[in-house]
Structure formats: structure tokens, C-alpha cells
Amino acid sequence: MRKFIVYTVALLFMLSASAQELNVASFNIRCATSHGMGNVKGYDGWDDRKGFIFDMINFASFDIFGAQEVRYGQLKDMIEALPDYDYIGVGRDDGKTKGEFCPVFYRRERFKLLDSDTFWLSETPDKASKGWDGMCNRVCSWGYFQDRVTKSKFYFLNTHLDNKGAVAKTKGVELILKFIEEHCKGAQVIVTGDMNVNQDSEWYKMFVASGALKDSFVAARYRFAPSGTFSTFTPTRYSTNRIDHIFVSNNVVVDSYGVLTLHYWRASDEENIQGVRLPANIEKRVVHLLSDHYPVQVKVRLKGAKRW
Numbered sequence: 469m470r471k472f473i474v475y476t477v478a479l480l481f482m483l484s485a486s487a488q489e490l491n492v493a494s495f496n497i498r499c500a501t502s503h504g505m506g507n508v509k510g511y512d513g514w515d516d517r518k519g520f521i522f523d524m525i526n527f528a529s530f531d532i533f534g535a536q537e538v539r540y541g542q543l544k545d546m547i548e549a550l551p552d553y554d555y556i557g558v559g560r561d562d563g564k565t566k567g568e569f570c571p572v573f574y575r576r577e578r579f580k581l582l583d584s585d586t587f588w589l590s591e592t593p594d595k596a597s598k599g600w601d602g603m604c605n606r607v608c609s610w611g612y613f614q615d616r617v618t619k620s621k622f623y624f625l626n627t628h629l630d631n632k633g634a635v636a637k638t639k640g641v642e643l644i645l646k647f648i649e650e651h652c653k654g655a656q657v658i659v660t661g662d663m664n665v666n667q668d669s670e671w672y673k674m675f676v677a678s679g680a681l682k683d684s685f686v687a688a689r690y691r692f693a694p695s696g697t698f699s700t701f702t703p704t705r706y707s708t709n710r711i712d713h714i715f716v717s718n719n720v721v722v723d724s725y726g727v728l729t730l731h732y733w734r735a736s737d738e739e740n741i742q743g744v745r746l747p748a749n750i751e752k753r754v755v756h757l758l759s760d761h762y763p764v765q766v767k768v769r770l771k772g773a774k775r776w
Contacts, residue, residue: 488617488618488769489767489768489769490531490615490768490770491528491530491531491532491765491767492531492660492714492765492768493534493764493766494533494535494661494662494713494714494764495525495712495759495763495764496535496536496628496662496759497535497536497758497761498514498759498760498761499537499538499539499568500513500542501513512701512757517758518542518549520758521759522549522550524730524758524763526550526552530573532579532613532658533572533573534570534571534572534625534627534661535571535626536568536570536627536628536661537568537628537662538557538570538571539567539568540565540569543555546571550573552576552577553573553574554573554574555572555573556571556572556584556609556610556611557569557570557571557607557609557626558586560596560604560605560607562596563586563595567596567605569609570586570608570626570627572609572610572611572624574624578615578616578617579613579614579615579616580614580616581613582613582614582621583611584609584612586608587607589606589627589630589636589643590605590606593643599639599640600633600635600639601633601634601635602632602633602640603630603631606627606628606629606630606636607627608644609625609626609627610647611623612624615770618771620770620771621656622655622656622657622658622720623648623652623656624658624660625644625648625657625659625661626659627644627659627660627661627663628662629641629661629664629671630664631664637665638671641674641675642674645674645675645678645680645681648717652680652717654719655717656717656719656720656770656771657681657720658714658715658768659715660713660715660764661712662712662761663713664711666696666709667683667685667710675715679718681716681717682715682717682722683713683714683715684713684715684716684768685713685714687716687722688722688724689722689723690723690724690725691726692727693710693725693727694729695707695708695727695729696708696709696710696711697711697727697762698711698760698761698762699757699760700760701756701757701759701760703731703755703757712761712762714764714766716768719771720768720770721769722768723766724767725764726765727764728763730758730762730763731755731756731757731758732755732757734753
């Protein structure tokens with residue numbers, strides 16, 4: 469009986485402690501097209517990939533994550549397939565459903581949403597608009613949350629910087645940093661996004677030199693980063709460039725950081741045509757990626773949380 473009580477107390481302690489650690493991610497899921505930019509014709513489209521993406525998210529059990537390149541149809545698919553999550557965010561082209569979203573998905577049982585909104589990375593951030601020399605409209609969606617476990621409050625911002633305009637990138641970073649300075653004021657902050665800039669760029673340096681944020685990759689106690697974060701749907705391509713980032717304020721502790729180089733398999737038509745015979749329990753298949761970006765995952769602790 470005594471052993472059972474000790475085991476139960478230890479188990480409850482571990483569950484409580486691990487619950488205090490936040491499982492955070494950023495993932496550009498690639499906007500829905502008939503096929504992606506991969507070199508295998510007919511594959512890498514949304515309908516091919518989405519089931520594996522949903523399975524990965526549900527398995528990984530992210531507490532909260534930012535997604536990019538999410539079109540309205542994809543958003544509806546995600547809502548249906550991720551039953552434990554609510555989301556915030558709007559379409560960048562009309563502030564409703566048109567254009568890509570930068571949604572923040574969060575576990576409704578874990579977090580209480582206190583406030584949320586979206587601003588555009590442009591000269592008119594309060595309405596749908598394209599900024600400066602940008603290629604298209606860009607947004608930053610944010611939420612102010614309270615962790616029901618630790619009672620800690622934090623801001624979560626999710627964005628997708630422009631892929632072409634240098635001025636749009638600079639001004640976009642400035643707007644995000646300005647929001648943090650004016651609204652967050654010492655609060656705990658997490659910023660996720662496809663920044664379209666690597667760790668050697670001037671725009672990355674703007675984030676980390678601001679004094680408001682640190683790179684979770686640099687701050688992490690443990691790292692798993694076998695590659696950079698952009699793959700172009702090609703599993704054999706390698707780069708050290710990290711263009712998808714998770715920044716956190718200095719009062720957030722980063723326990724671990726990972727680039728999830730995940731993939732799935734599809735039957736090889738070429739092998740079937742050639743009639744290659746394999747043992748009954750082995751198939752020749754082709755490796756495909758979930759997106760042209762790899763998900764980035766971090767484990768962080770907010771105020772009041774302890775690492776077990």
C-alpha cells in the first residue's frame with residue numbers, strides 16, 4: 469500500500485511538473501495548391517499532405533503554435549482535424565477570410581484567451597494593406613493568454629515577413645518590436661513565424677539586438693537541429709539556414725529546441741512500372757515532406773513553472 473501511495477504521489481508530481489512546461493511550435497504548412505514545389509509530379513499537394521500534418525500535430529501535442537500560409541480552406545480542415553484547439557487570426561487580404569492567415573492555435577483546456585487582434589505590417593496597420601516594397605499583404609496575429617496551470621500570463625505573436633521587399637522586412641520587424649514595447653511592457657512574450665530571413669541577416673539581428681527578445685535556438689539548454697528549416701519539399705537538400713524562428717522575451721526559460729525533419733512515404737509508380745519484386749512485407753516507396761518548411765518546436769517555462 470505504501471509503495472502504491474509513493475508511486476501515485478510521484479506520478480502526480482511528474483504530471484504536474486511536466487504540465488508547467490509549454491510545448492510551443494511554429495510551422496509554415498505551405499498554402500494549398502494542386503501540388504507543391506517538389507520534383508515529384510502530382511504529389512506534395514494539400515490533400516496529399518494534410519492527414520500527415522494533422523497526425524503529427526496531434527501526436528506532438530503542441531500546447532500552442534503559430535502557423536503560416538494558411539488559407540481559409542486549410543483553416544477549416546485544421547479546425548475539424550484538431551479538436552483540442554481553438555485559434556485566433558484573420559485573412560490578410562480582407563481581415564476576414566480572404567488571403568493567407570497567420571493563426572495561433574492553442575489548447576482551449578490549457579489556456580484562457582484574454583485578448584487578441586491582428587495588425588498589418590504596413591503604413592496602415594489597422595486595416596488590410598500592403599506595406600512599402602512588399603510583395604503582398606503581411607500580418608501579425610497576436611493573443612494574450614493565461615496559463616490555467618501556472619496562472620502565468622503571456623503574449624503570443626505569429627507572423628510571416630515579406631519574402632521580397634527589404635524595406636517591408638525592416639519596417640515589419642520594427643512594427644512587431646514597437647507592439648512589444650508599447651503593449652507587453654515586461655510581460656512574457658513568445659514570437660513565432662516564417663521570417664524569410666536567416667540567422668546571419670540584418671533583420672534577424674534586429675530582433676535579438678532589440679533587448680526585448682532572444683532566439684530560442686541560442687537560449688535552449690538542449691538542441692536537435694539536423695538541418696535548417698526550409699527544404700523546398702526535397703528531402704535530400706540540406707542547409708544550415710534557419711528562416712523559421714521562435715523568439716522569446718528574456719524572462720522566458722527555453723529548455724529545448726528542435727527542427728522536426730519529418731517525412732512520410734508514398735508508393736513509387738516507377739518501381740511498379742519496372743516490375744521490381746520485393747518481399748511481401750517490404751515496399752519500395754518515395755519519401756515526401758509534410759511541407760516545404762520543417763516545423764520548429766521549443767519547450768519553454770514561464771513564471772511560476774519548474775522543470776522536473
